[in-house]
Amino acid sequence: MSEHHIKLPEGSIEKTTTTLNLGPTHPATHGVMQNILELDGERIVSTEQTIGYIHRAFEKIAERRPLYQITTLTDRMNYCSSPINNMGWHLTCEKLLGVKTPKRVDYLRVIIMELARISDHLICNSIVGVDAGAYTGFLYVMQYRELIYEIYEEVCGARLTTNMGRIGGFERNFNDIAFQKIEKFLKEYPVVLKEFENLFQRNRIFMDRTKGTGAISAERALNYGFTGPNLRAAGIDYDIRVHAPYSSYEDFQFNIPVGTTGDNYDRWLVREQEMWQSLSIIEQAYQKVQEFKGTEADVFHADVPEYYLPEKPEVYTKMEALIYHFKIVMGEVDMPVGEVYNSVEGGNGELGFYLISDGGRTPYRLHFRRPCFIYYQAFEELIKGSMLSDAIMTMSSLNLIAGEMDS
Amino acid sequence: MLTNEQIKKRLTEKFPEEVTGFEEPYGMLTFEAPKELNLKVLNFLYDDEELKFRFLTTLCAVHYPEKKGRELAIVYHVHNLEDNIRLRFKVYTAISEPDIYTATGLFSAANWLERETYDFYGVNFIGHPNLKRILNVEEMDYHPMRKEYPLEDQTRIDKDDEMFGRGGESGFGTAKTEEGSGTIPESEQQHEEGKPIV
Incomplete structure (x- = not known):
């Protein structure tokens, strides 16, 4: 500490550390979360995290809602990749109800989920750049997140909180504009991603800022319940798309990129490589979807009349359709008794749904396994002894989404 | 590869009387044990060279007001990443005495998950390093996910x-x-x- 001491009044205890409140509303926290840091100069001695500022009691609310109304809760969790949450929820319901989806639906879902993964990783990686002082990349790639959002818009009508899909499939078939936009994305995005990579990957300043900071060993990462890109950056190739394939992921060829040191740079690289893998998956899925011809190309949902809303003209003309329509809208369909855990590879890790049904119309209990709630605990261990500016980088490279953390 | 049958056999060898209620809803092996044994069972699952359940996927509680004497269930989902198999383990406790041992010594991930469970269900995790509310305000004097608190x-x-x-x-x-x-x-x-x- 400084050699020039301020003369303190008699009997007062000298404090050698500084307390700094980072958050709850601070541009560097990317969300409503508070960190009370104890600093010795610029080094972090300890930290205490406070979360829960945007807790909305989703688990409680879900206990009153029929299955289809819970979809809107899920997309308010990780809002950077809400379609993955939506699809994960539908897959959970389908597992409980024993619904088998057609292949075309699976492939369409894969396209949407991988687009969502790209938009999630894109935001995370470009924000890491912003926190290191490089704004250009962020603004540049934002155009392509916009294009992804336009694709969502064509598919479901919404951009951020998508509420996309239904139990059994999609609410409507993808239109031609949606396919054109996907084609445009596949054509233009690789060039942009490459340029984005060139801006950062071997950039001296960026490497100096990220290499060796916020590192975690594979063993500690597992003990802390890390999943997704953060775990893979530490060197463990755990990916639910491969270990427990859902939505026909077993039909696709892709690699799982892994890092070695689990630091900020590796996390950035893993996300970057995953975007390339996602692009390749979208390409494969797009090819597969194009192979469906004739009536097969019109399939966009499974045949589950109890849970899938019938076509509007049928509601007006057919008795059965009217009954189902009424029962679904009023939430009067009983679920089978059972308990099911289902998880999908979300943007930042294993997004799990633990659903207990007592045979009623609403879940008896629904628990969300939110990946970033679990791995944010490790933040203290990650930044202890490092510089304040590294803590900011670590926070953004963990990809914390306050909405998901607080549920 | 490890199968549900092998896990079941291994568990009943170690805890012949205590581990009960084996089920396989949707393919996931589920069982329960007395609440005093929660750590012993988790430790066995973790340390055993065959089982190796070393990843805590999630932890939560469920409230069953009509089950007298075992109103609260604490549910652990653990994962063996090597053999890629999951397991669900439950312990039940009376709501008047919701004390069970913490799993933070075994899994660092349990820290916040247990705080969340305490916050919403009032489960008292004995030995937890920092058992206080996490998502709700600290002044709150009830545990809102219990079934006696209906939604508005x-x-x-x-x-x-x-x-x-x-x-x-x-x-x-x-x-x-x-x-x-x-x-x-x-x-x-x-x-x-x-x-x-x-």
């Missing part, structure tokens, strides 16, 4: 929600009075308990 009645009209776009001039979701405003008439607001509303 969606048809209630006695609340001034003008700040949230309901009630007030727009009148959405509020009973209309003769004046056309969405608020409660003055006579009703000022009425004392026991006296009939005029």
